[in-house]
Amino acid sequence: MFKRLVTAAVTAVLIAGLGACSQGGDTHDEVSNHALDAGQDDGSATGQPAPATTATGDPSVVGVRDQVRHRAAQTTRATRPRMTKKCTTTTHRVKHTTSTGSGTKRRSRSWYSTDHSTSCKKVRTGTRAYRRVVRPERWCVRLDDVGGDPKKDDVWFQVTPATYHSAVGADERAHLEFTPTGSGC
Known part of the structure; x- marks a missing residue:
């Protein structure tokens, strides 16, 4: 009985996680003034391999450090x-x-x-x-050669403050691997 409950719970969590990953939305890249698709794309339509995953199963990105940016929270009265x-x-x-x-x-x-x-x-x-917070605080890292593809340059990723601070301390053009919290900046 206990094994069935555990199996059902694990299945429910996996289905919820996969459903959350398949949802996408449009965001706005304020740097280049272009709309970006924030949906999850595994690259299967273009014949490219799926993104690497960390030991915990989260999708991670690999690339060469290009630039970092901290955007303070924007508030209004x-x-x-x-x-x-x-x-x-x-x-x-x-x-x-x-x-x-x-x-x-x-x-x-x-x-x-x-x-x-x-x-x-x-x-x-x-x-x-x-x-009132109009725009939340963001920490961003821009990578070149994302996933080892030299055509994927100047891609912005939102990251955690800890990842941002480690990217600030890294050398210019250093290889970075992290799990982004969002795309665009």
Whole structure:
């Protein structure tokens, strides 16, 4: 029973991963002002080999270091509603009664008390300013001879900050291998 559950879970993860890899989208390369296809292409249509993979199975790229670029996050001033908690207290009278005795000697006694209840809700009280991120921070590396193909020059890849810093420290025209987080810059 346990083996079946594990097999089903692994199959579900693989199907989800393959489905995520097959989805592509268009991005905009702001350096050359051209639209780029950010979809995954294994090169099978052009007869080129599929990209290399790391030990964990992630697709990696290999090439010669050309340039590095850090693009700071771009933000703009925006406003959002300011929500505050408003509470109201309500009171109502409650009648209490006790009885003593029985038959004709039965006596009732009544008294009143006041119960307090509080209800709170969030209400809008003006607006507040904040910084909205228009473009997230990016670290990019440009490679030549991507995958050993001398025709694939000047290709930008988005990378992690750690990969960016190691590329900055590498010599000009050094061979680099890394797993990109996105294409274009």
